[in-house]
Amino acid sequence: xxxxxxxxxxxxxxxxxxxxxxxxxxxxxxxxxxxxxxxxxxxxxxxxxxxxxxxxxxxxxxxxxxxxxxxxxxxxxxxxxxxxxxxxxxxxxxxxxxxxxxxxxxxxxxxxxxxxxxxxxxxxxxxxxxxxxxxxxxxxxxxxxxxxxxxxxxxxxxxxxxxxxxxxxxxxxxxxxxxxxxxxxxxxxxxxxxxxxxxxxxxxxxxxxxxxxxxxxxxxxxxxxxxxxxxxxxxxxxxxxxxxxxxxxxxxxxxxxxxxxxxxxxxxxxxxxxxxxxxxxxxxxxxxxxxxxxxxxxxxxxxxxxxxxxxxxxxxxxxxxxxxxxxxxxxxxxxxxxxxxxxxxxxxxxxxxxxxxxxxxxxxxxxxxxxxxxxxxxxxxxxxxxxxxxxxxxxxxxxxxxx
Numbered sequence: 001x002x003x004x005x006x007x008x009x010x011x012x013x014x015x016x017x018x019x020x021x022x023x024x025x026x027x028x029x030x031x032x033x034x035x036x037x038x039x040x041x042x043x044x045x046x047x048x049x050x051x052x053x054x055x056x057x058x059x060x061x062x063x064x065x066x067x068x069x070x071x072x073x074x075x076x077x078x079x080x081x082x083x084x085x086x087x088x089x090x091x092x093x094x095x096x097x098x099x100x101x102x103x104x105x106x107x108x109x110x111x112x113x114x115x116x117x118x119x120x121x122x123x124x125x126x127x128x129x130x131x132x133x134x135x136x137x138x139x140x141x142x143x144x145x146x147x148x149x150x151x152x153x154x155x156x157x158x159x160x161x162x163x164x165x166x167x168x169x170x171x172x173x174x175x176x177x178x179x180x181x182x183x184x185x186x187x188x189x190x191x192x193x194x195x196x197x198x199x200x201x202x203x204x205x206x207x208x209x210x211x212x213x214x215x216x217x218x219x220x221x222x223x224x225x226x227x228x229x230x231x232x233x234x235x236x237x238x239x240x241x242x243x244x245x246x247x248x249x250x251x252x253x254x255x256x257x258x259x260x261x262x263x264x265x266x267x268x269x270x271x272x273x274x275x276x277x278x279x280x281x282x283x284x285x286x287x288x289x290x291x292x293x294x295x296x297x298x299x300x301x302x303x304x305x306x307x308x309x310x311x312x313x314x315x316x317x318x319x320x321x322x323x324x325x326x327x328x329x330x331x332x333x334x335x336x337x338x339x340x341x342x343x344x345x346x347x348x349x350x351x352x353x354x355x356x357x358x359x360x361x362x363x364x365x366x367x368x369x370x371x372x373x374x375x376x377x378x379x380x381x382x383x384x385x386x387x388x389x390x391x392x393x394x395x396x397x398x399x400x401x402x403x
Contacts (some may be wrong), residue, residue: 034238037167037204037227038063038135041075044165044227048077051130054121056083056114056153059090060137060169060244068135068167069107079109080128085136085149086115087245115145119189120152123160131163137244138203140173141258142182143190143357144245147206151192154210158222166226168204168396172254174234175400176200176329177391179258181383182359191359196380196387197331198258201395204228208394228396235400237323246301247277252322259332265354267347268339269312273298273305281335282314283307285346291316333373340367 037043038061053072055061061068072079082089088099089111099113112125126132132153136146150166157164179197187193193215201209204226210216211224232238243249248257253276260278263270271280273295282289284307291314295305315335325332343349355361366376392399 033231034170035230036063036169037229038068038071038169040227040230044133044167044225045075045077047165047225048072048131052078052080052128054081054083054126054129054132055079056085056132056134056136056149057089058085058087058136060240060242061135062242065241068133069104069109072133073107079107081125082109082111083114083121083125083132083149083153084111086145088113088115114149114152119149121156123156126156126160126162129162131165132157133165133167134203134207135167135169136203137169137240137242138171138206139244139248139254139257140171140198140200141261142179142193142195142197142199142359143261144257145189147203148189148192150203150207151210151216154207154222154224155216155220158216158220161223163223163225164207166204166207166224168202168226168228170229170232170238171200171202171234172238172240172251173198173258174200174202174238175326177384177388178329178331178380180358180360180363180380181387186355186359186361188356190356194387196384197359199387199391200234200399201391202229202232202234202397205391205394205396208396209390212394213390226396232397234397237326247272249275249277250279250322252318252320252325253278255322255325256317256320256332259335262336262354262357263339265351265357266336266339266349267306267343267351268349269293269295269306269314271295272302273308276316276318277302279318280314280316281339282312283339283343283347284310284312286313286339286342288342289313289315330377333376337367337373344368 055069057068063071082104099115101113102111104111134150134153138146154164177196177198177200181196182191182194207224211221239251248254257278260270260281263281268281268283271277274293280293292311294311295307297303297308340349350364354364
């Protein structure tokens with residue numbers, strides 16, 4: 001009997017072990033099943049046959065660690081040039097730093113900057129091009145300028161009769177929609193369209209919206225094809241395999257960026273010039289903060305940070321769990337309101353850039369008039385509802401966003 005019991009226990013343990021292995025394996029397969037548009041070669045490589053291709057890309061345009069441009073060249077795709085956005089083709093230039101044209105050292109391909117003398121490809125830039133492939137990782141925030149580059153690429157291609165193919169990628173902030181909708185009076189390169197600060201769409205979905213709503217100049221539309229991701233669930237946390245720009249180094253900075261970037265339009269530092277940008281905020285005049293930092297020049301990330309060399313008193317947000325913050329599904333205005341309450345009697349808080357970031361004059365006025373966060377949010381609802389109806393027409397992936 002004792003041997004029988006031991007045999008039964010052994011079988012149970014083996015069964016349990018096999019169950020754990022099976023569940024783990026299935027979970028791994030499910031995790032590995034997500035593929036970006038760039039990885040879905042069968043969907044777009046055949047379209048390149050006997051075509052001349054330009055690629056709008058940066059350091060995020062990777063396929064399992066290898067750059068899209070290198071992959072396409074290995075497949076004998078005829079690439080004539082590279083278009084690079086803000087931060088450059090290799091993603092090592094400061095925010096706002098003008099990028100010059102050049103030659104890619106690895107491939108010898110000409111690089112045309114779309115963040116230098118012009119934002120929009122010229123007719124000459126597209127003369128020897130049949131298709132522009134756009135593959136840049138977005139973070140789903142209106143003032144993140146890659147969607148403005150997308151707009152101008154689409155507009156130029158529409159005017160010159162060229163096709164645009166967007167290789168879609170997951171949006172790490174694609175699970176919610178929040179913030180004031182931009183008023184066109186405040187349209188700029190950090191906000192070109194009447195959308196909320198956080199719009200809850202992949203860059204492929206956003207491209208379809210630009211085209212479908214005729215937001216391009218003179219209401220032109222380009223020949224557009226989106227190569228979708230496979231098995232992307234916008235509700236599931238997506239950890240970016242590479243930082244999308246120099247000052248968004250990790251998952252927490254990406255999650256906090258929609259809330260903290262408002263500080264770029266104020267006297268407050270959002271941590272540029274530190275090793276934790278968009279994870280802290282502070283000012284030399286703060287008195288209630290629990291943290292100190294001194295911004296310094298960091299070439300390739302922030303050469304001339306606000307308060308360079310000055311000690312700032314502030315707040316360290318690195319203790320926030322990125323996944324917990326994500327579950328809130330909203331901007332956090334408490335950081336901005338707290339900073340204003342500390343400085344309103346000591347300094348001119350806002351600068352002229354704030355309206356461009358907010359996309360409206362109302363937010364500044366509301367803060368100056370001590371309107372509560374709840375009331376501010378209530379003022380967004382009408383415009384948000386209109387946007388949600390527009391957004392719904394262009395979604396590629398299942399949507400669970402509360403309407």
